[in-house]
Structure formats: structure tokens, C-alpha cells
Amino acid sequence: MSDDNGTPDTRAGSAGPRPEPLRFFGTTWVHHDHGYAARRIGVAVGSLLAAAAACFVLAVAYQGLQIADSGPFVTGLVVVMFAVCSVLAFRHTWESFSRRPDPDRQASLRGLLAIGFVGSLLAYFVRSLTEAPGETLHREEYRRAVEQHERRTTRRSGNPTKKRSRR
Numbered sequence: 001m002s003d004d005n006g007t008p009d010t011r012a013g014s015a016g017p018r019p020e021p022l023r024f025f026g027t028t029w030v031h032h033d034h035g036y037a038a039r040r041i042g043v044a045v046g047s048l049l050a051a052a053a054a055c056f057v058l059a060v061a062y063q064g065l066q067i068a069d070s071g072p073f074v075t076g077l078v079v080v081m082f083a084v085c086s087v088l089a090f091r092h093t094w095e096s097f098s099r100r101p102d103p104d105r106q107a108s109l110r111g112l113l114a115i116g117f118v119g120s121l122l123a124y125f126v127r128s129l130t131e132a133p134g135e136t137l138h139r140e141e142y143r144r145a146v147e148q149h150e151r152r153t154t155r156r157s158g159n160p161t162k163k164r165s166r167r
Contacts, residue, residue: 016153017145022132029132029139036132044128051121058082058118082115089116093123097134 028036127133
């Protein structure tokens with residue numbers, strides 16, 4: 001079933017697949033209702049503030065390296081490590097918004113994503129400017145599930161024992 005604008009029906013009484021809730025959004029992404037816009041603004045502001053706070057913490061850590069006089073090689077290595085990990089985390093997080101990540105690869109990248117957390121926060125911020133992060137992926141999967149459900153339920157109609165045999 002669909003409403004007037006082609007969006008699948010999610011009412012409690014309807015049979016069929018249910019939309020998967022998104023973090024911070026629940027199922028408001030389906031019809032963009034119940035404070036969806038406010039949630040998007042909140043997620044955008046929150047992720048940007050968290051990224052700014054993380055950069056402040058990294059700046060303090062950098063100053064600690066300068067005070068410790070650990071040398072230019074170690075300082076440069078730490079800066080490059082955080083920059084590269086942040087770029088890789090941004091890319092991985094951005095790709096996870098459009099396709100499901102492989103669980104094994106996700107587990108192997110856990111350390112890299114933890115080091116590059118600033119990149120993940122920035123990816124979340126940028127995506128939340130246009131949609132709920134992961135909305136496109138979930139909408140595509142949900143529409144596919146609804147279409148499959150409609151095909152399965154409309155395939156059979158009537159009582160098969162009442163059909164006349166062809167002779």
C-alpha cells in the first residue's frame with residue numbers, strides 16, 4: 001500500500017514490512033514527519049559541535065607533544081596518522097550511508113575508525129545537511145521489501161479449489 005505521494009504505508013494496522021529505525025530519527029524518515037527537520041538540524045549541529053570539540057582535544061594533545069619535545073618526526077607522524085585516519089574514516093562512514101558495510105571489514109577497521117573519529121563526525125554532519133544519514137539506503141531497502149510483499153500478497157487471489165479445471 002502507498003499513500004498519495006508514493007511513499008509506502010507505515011500505519012500500525014497495515015500488514016507487511018516495517019521500516020527500520022535510524023539513529024536519532026526513528027522512523028520519521030519515511031514521511032518526514034514528527035520533527036524530522038528539527039532532528040536533522042539537531043544532528044547537524046551536534047555532529048559539528050562534537051567534531052569541533054574533538055579538534056580542540058587533538059590540538060591540546062598536539063601541544064602536549066610540543067611541550068614533551070618529542071621531536072619533529074614523532075610529531076609529524078602523529079599528525080599524519082590522525083589526518084589519514086580521519087580521511088579514511090570519513091570515506092568509510094560516507095560509503096556506509098549508501099550501502100551496508102561488511103561486518104568483517106567493519107570489525108577490522110574498528111581501530112582506524114576510532115582514531116579517525118573526526119572524519120566520521122564530519123561525514124555525519126555533511127550528510128545530515130541533505131537527509132538523515134543512511135536514509136537513502138533504508139528507503140531503498142524498505143521500498144524493495146514493500147514491493148516484494150505486494151507481489152507475494154497479490155499473486156494469489158481466490159480459493160484455488162473453486163477453480164475450474166481445463167480439459
